[in-house]
Amino acid sequence: MxxxxxxxxxxxxxxxxxxxxxxxxxxxxxxxxxxxxxxxxxxxxxxxxxxxxxxxxxxxxxxxxxxxxxxxxxxxxxxxxxxxxxxxxxxxxxxxxxxxxxxxxxxxxxxxxxxxxxxDRSRMFNALKTIQAWVPIDGTHDLGEGPKESAENQDVRYSLSRCMTCGCCLEACPQFLLGNQFIGAQAISQARYFNLHGTGKVLADQRLDAMMGPGGITDCGNAQNCVKVCPKEIPLTESIAAIGRQATVHAVKRFFNGPPRK
Ligand code: SF4
Ligand code: SF4
Ligand code: FES
Structure with missing residues (x-):
């Protein structure tokens, strides 16, 4: 009809x-x-x-x-x-x-x-697994109060928390291609989000190891297309810069302290 x-x-x-x-x-x-x-x-x-x-x-x-x-x-x-x-x-x-x-x-x-x-958007969800995008609190027993969080930190984390894993930033990114390994702006920004969390930051070293591995932050060409298309106006280029700085400090620490324990 x-x-x-x-x-x-x-x-x-x-x-x-x-x-x-x-x-x-x-x-x-x-x-x-x-x-x-x-x-x-x-x-x-x-x-x-x-x-x-x-x-x-x-x-x-x-x-x-x-x-x-x-x-x-x-x-x-x-x-x-x-x-x-x-x-x-x-x-x-x-x-x-x-x-x-x-x-x-x-x-x-x-x-x-x-x-x-x-x-099939599974690549994005797999990237979140790669960077351990969670707060590691297992068990049902009372863990007491979590660490206090500043209002400034809350503001930044709130802006990052709005990611809905839609993929717009990856669709617009010239470095994110079918078949390559680049993790993309969405996962980089989520690594920043969880590294800013008072408890979530216990996994910061593992997240930065992932960021320095294949397909990590060094694959970002800084074209900034991602931030222009994000429907949630997430400050993706700030996240990329922040994780870039954290990765540099982490690389120096790894140089002096050795590779991660298996
Ligand atoms: S800054 Fe450019 S290369 Fe990096 S994630 Fe955004 S669009 Fe991709
Ligand atoms: S475009 Fe924005 S909301 Fe969508 S996946 Fe990327 S960061 Fe998340
Ligand atoms: S149906 Fe959920 S974002 Fe459109």
């Missing part, structure tokens, strides 16, 4: 891929305009009416999402050439960017495509 006649249609050009490693192709769909739609509601319409503008029956376009309020990062895709979240991308705003009325949707290019607009 196509959109009802006499309704203004918005045309969506969507890059599709039927599975991992398969060839990609484009399809166009019309979605009847209504005010206040977001991209996900348009994709839901297409899922219900998978018929291309040429009238050919197709399959529902696949995408990923969860929170629908720009918190989980799962719905990130390239919309009209700009990486962003499809839940918070409003059609009325997109139409101002493209007066012709066409909206283009593509999967992120720096992660393997699972299907259509859904990509």
């Amino acid at each position: 196509t959109a009802p006649a006499n309704t203004k249609n918005i045309r969506f050009k969507i890059k599709r891929q039927d599975g991992p490693g398969k060839a990609s192709y484009w399809q166009t769909f019309d979605v009847p305009y209504k005010p206040n739609l977001n991209v996900i509601s348009c994709l839901q319409y297409i899922a219900e009416h998978p018929v291309t503008v040429a009238g050919e029956k197709s399959t529902p376009v696949v995408w990923d999402c969860n929170c629908l309020e720009e918190v989980c990062g799962a719905c990130t895709m390239v919309i009209n050439g700009k990486v962003r979240q499809s839940c918070s991308a409003l059609l009325d705003e997109l139409l101002k960017e493209t007066p012709g009325g066409m909206v283009t949707l593509e999967p992120m290019t720096k992660f393997p495509v699972v299907r259509d607009l859904w990509v």
Whole structure:
């Protein structure tokens, strides 16, 4: 079924891929305009009416999402050439960017495509494991009060805590490529976040060892694309500079104290 006649249609050009490693192709769909739609509601319409503008029956376009309020990062895709979240991308705003009325949707290019607009973001979560992005407090017994934290420290850590592992910073980074090892701005910033935590900093040396290893901070070319696209306005270049300084001091300590104990 196509959109009802006499309704203004918005045309969506969507890059599709039927599975991992398969060839990609484009399809166009019309979605009847209504005010206040977001991209996900348009994709839901297409899922219900998978018929291309040429009238050919197709399959529902696949995408990923969860929170629908720009918190989980799962719905990130390239919309009209700009990486962003499809839940918070409003059609009325997109139409101002493209007066012709066409909206283009593509999967992120720096992660393997699972299907259509859904990509596999596990590389980001594996990077968080590599840098031990957690506070190591095991057990259920009362550990007493944690270390006190200054208001300034809280401010910085709050700004870093808003990362939703969306991948925008990695999509924009010229050093982060499919198949290479670079850990990327997101994990570097999370290393700073946990190294600033009163208890989390007990793992600071291990995090800095990871940062100095293959794919670590020295792979950052300082192009600063990452900070420009972060939807949470996380100060990524400050994080890169801070971890760079910590890694330098750590390298000197390692030089005098020897390699990490296994
Ligand atoms: S500063 Fe440049 S190279 Fe480094 S993480 Fe950001 S975008 Fe990538
Ligand atoms: S640092 Fe920003 S752009 Fe990068 S993953 Fe986190 S929220 Fe997304
Ligand atoms: S669905 Fe969670 S950020 Fe969009």
